[in-house]
Amino acid sequence: EVTEEMLLNDTDSVGDILTNGMGRHLQRFSPLDTLNTDNVENLVPAWAFSLGGEKQRGQETQPLIHDGIMYITGSYSRMFAIDVMTGQEIWQYDARLPEGILPCCDVINRGGAIYGNNIYFGTLDARIVALDLKTGDVVWNKKVADYKAGYSMTAAPLIVDGMVITGNSGGEFGIVGAVQARDAETGELIWDRPVIEGHMGTLNGEESTMTGTLNATWPGDMWKTGGGATWLGGSYDADTDTLVFGTGNPAPWNSHLRNAGTPVEGNAGDNLYAASRLGIDPATGEIKWHFQTTPREGWDYDGVNEVVAYTDREGNDRFATADRNGFFYVLNREDGAFVSATPFVKDISWASGIDENGRPIYNEDNRPGNPADAADGGQGEVVFASPSFLGGKNWMPMAHSPETGLFYVPSNEWGMDIWNEPITYKQGAAYLGAGFTIKPNYEDHIGSLKAIDPDTGEIVWEYQNGAPLWGGVMATAGGLVFTGNPEGEFLAFDAETGEELWSFQTGSGIVGQPVTWEQNGEQYVSVVSGWGGAVPLWGGEVAKEVNYLNQGGMVWTFRLPQQLASVQ
Numbered sequence: 038e039v040t041e042e043m044l045l046n047d048t049d050s051v052g053d054i055l056t057n058g059m060g061r062h063l064q065r066f067s068p069l070d071t072l073n074t075d076n077v078e079n080l081v082p083a084w085a086f087s088l089g090g091e092k093q094r095g096q097e098t099q100p101l102i103h104d105g106i107m108y109i110t111g112s113y114s115r116m117f118a119i120d121v122m123t124g125q126e127i128w129q130y131d132a133r134l135p136e137g138i139l140p141c142c143d144v145i146n147r148g149g150a151i152y153g154n155n156i157y158f159g160t161l162d163a164r165i166v167a168l169d170l171k172t173g174d175v176v177w178n179k180k181v182a183d184y185k186a187g188y189s190m191t192a193a194p195l196i197v198d199g200m201v202i203t204g205n206s207g208g209e210f211g212i213v214g215a216v217q218a219r220d221a222e223t224g225e226l227i228w229d230r231p232v233i234e235g236h237m238g239t240l241n242g243e244e245s246t247m248t249g250t251l252n253a254t255w256p257g258d259m260w261k262t263g264g265g266a267t268w269l270g271g272s273y274d275a276d277t278d279t280l281v282f283g284t285g286n287p288a289p290w291n292s293h294l295r296n297a298g299t300p301v302e303g304n305a306g307d308n309l310y311a312a313s314r315l316g317i318d319p320a321t322g323e324i325k326w327h328f329q330t331t332p333r334e335g336w337d338y339d340g341v342n343e344v345v346a347y348t349d350r351e352g353n354d355r356f357a358t359a360d361r362n363g364f365f366y367v368l369n370r371e372d373g374a375f376v377s378a379t380p381f382v383k384d385i386s387w388a389s390g391i392d393e394n395g396r397p398i399y400n401e402d403n404r405p406g407n408p409a410d411a412a413d414g415g416q417g418e419v420v421f422a423s424p425s426f427l428g429g430k431n432w433m434p435m436a437h438s439p440e441t442g443l444f445y446v447p448s449n450e451w452g453m454d455i456w457n458e459p460i461t462y463k464q465g466a467a468y469l470g471a472g473f474t475i476k477p478n479y480e481d482h483i484g485s486l487k488a489i490d491p492d493t494g495e496i497v498w499e500y501q502n503g504a505p506l507w508g509g510v511m512a513t514a515g516g517l518v519f520t521g522n523p524e525g526e527f528l529a530f531d532a533e534t535g536e537e538l539w540s541f542q543t544g545s546g547i548v549g550q551p552v553t554w555e556q557n558g559e560q561y562v563s564v565v566s567g568w569g570g571a572v573p574l575w576g577g578e579v580a581k582e583v584n585y586l587n588q589g590g591m592v593w594t595f596r597l598p599q600q601l602a603s604v605q
């Protein structure tokens with residue numbers, strides 16, 4: 038039985054992986070050093086497991102390991118339990134998805150959450166399922182929202198104090214982002230916190246408080262379909278007893294429809310709390326603090342990216358987050374207050390920097406033009422903006438090593454032509470009011486894994502990759518950094534220098550999240566391979582360049598055999 042205490046100690050307990058992020062701080066750092074820079078060349082495949090079926094597509098999951106069993110989710114809302122020593126399947130669960138699900142960005146899932154005797158995950162038809170760890174039998178299965186209105190779920194849930202806490206997906210359909218807490222035993226809703234101003238929250242079946250102040254930063258009725266999907270889930274900072282969730286772009290993309298008039302006065306067009314990070318009280322669902330990365334967002338710069346808790350070199354408790362808008366932010370852990378922001382990709386065009394309050398200094402002529410200004414009111418002025426709407430960094434998680442003090446950020450160097458169009462909300466239909474084409478910024482690479490010093494923003498080393506990087510990163514006390522690329526290579530780098538030390542071709546693009554653990558005194562590493570996610574669907578010119586990449590669906594597990602641990 039997995040307890041709250043075990044979840045709290047996940048980083049240090051090297052024999053299992055119970056949480057998304059390999060520990061509640063989301064550092065994706067393992068204290069294991071059996072495998073290290075001296076012997077990583079001896080890392081060999083132990084077993085591989087096919088997710089099978091015709092249901093391949095993107096495999097973004099992070100494996101969980103408990104009691105000799107690996108748990109992974111797969112495309113099309115599937116869950117697998119696999120013997121960790123042999124790679125043999127123990128059970129498989131397939132959600133029966135209805136026709137008409139509306140995931141925006143591939144039929145992916147990023148993983149489950151373990152608590153008690155159950156494993157929990159969200160499905161593409163916006164349900165949460167609790168399965169028995171040993172048998173895969175359904176313990177409960179609850180509808181979260183209406184998939185016909187565009188709701189779906191792709192993120193790993195989070196467990197805190199016996200509650201299953203989830204975000205939602207559907208921003209491109211004008212849904213309303215929310216964070217919800219359910220009783221892990223029964224699935225009953227405990228609280229609901231919509232993240233767009235004007236919506237009412239609930240606690241124990243009754244109205245609690247309104248989010249923000251009605252019409253303070255949203256004009257008219259636009260808040261009712263305001264987006265802000267919490268589609269990457271969140272984390273729990275036990276030190277401050279705070280849930281931290283990011284929120285996606287405000288809907289629709291056409292920012293001129295969300296302004297209170299031109300020129301926009303003060304904060305009137307900020308559209309709170311879209312494109313923000315939120316600190317939430319786990320007991321009540323009340324918002325404790327917010328930090329908005331892109332107020333009056335107009336480029337689809339979702340603010341969902343993961344918030345990693347760490348301690349800086351002077352001993353201050355901080356959060357770090359690399360936003361889709363191209364800036365790497367450091368925030369105060371206690372109240373989310375802005376500390377610093379530095380660019381982590383080149384060529385950022387929409388803002389010239391971030392001011393001392395954490396607010397972007399906009400290049401207003403890089404905002405796509407207002408269709409209302411066009412002679413026929415059809416298409417607004419086209420601008421070339423960088424980074425592209427898929428972001429300087431998208432969902433794929435970075436890692437932090439407390440040993441080097443660096444963050445390892447999977448980023449992409451690309452831009453886009455973008456323009457705005459008129460749009461009205463229609464349930465279940467795309468709600469964008471924008472057109473776009475993504476283009477590479479450089480001829481020889483898009484992907485860029487960067488080691489960033491959070492104190493200075495300095496980029497200490499960089500690894501450039503042809504295709505966009507779309508997989509998670511992991512750091513270890515063995516001085517290693519692992520990630521994969523769409524070309525199929527699983528790669529290990531020296532955490533200090535960025536030197537490539539090891540690679541293995543997995544046969545399909547890696548958009549999964551690597552993990553490592555110890556089993557019978559040997560160190561294991563796993564990653565799921567299977568190309569997909571948003572790039573092939575939304576990537577414009579870049580999607581065409583990478584359309585030769587093959588799909589797949591395979592768990593690859595590696596081990597450092599004991600007798601090779603000291604062979605250099």
Ligand SMILES: O=C(O)c1cc(C(=O)O)c2c(n1)C(=O)C(=O)c1cc(C(=O)O)[nH]c1-2
Pocket residue numbers: 097141142143145190191192205206207208209266267268285286339426427431432569570571572
């Ligand atoms: O606004 C949303 O609800 C939403 C959901 C998702 C998702 O659930 O995967 C993505 C996005 N937006 C998005 O903007 C995006 O770039 C994206 C990339 C991916 C992916 O898995 O590759 N998902 C999503």
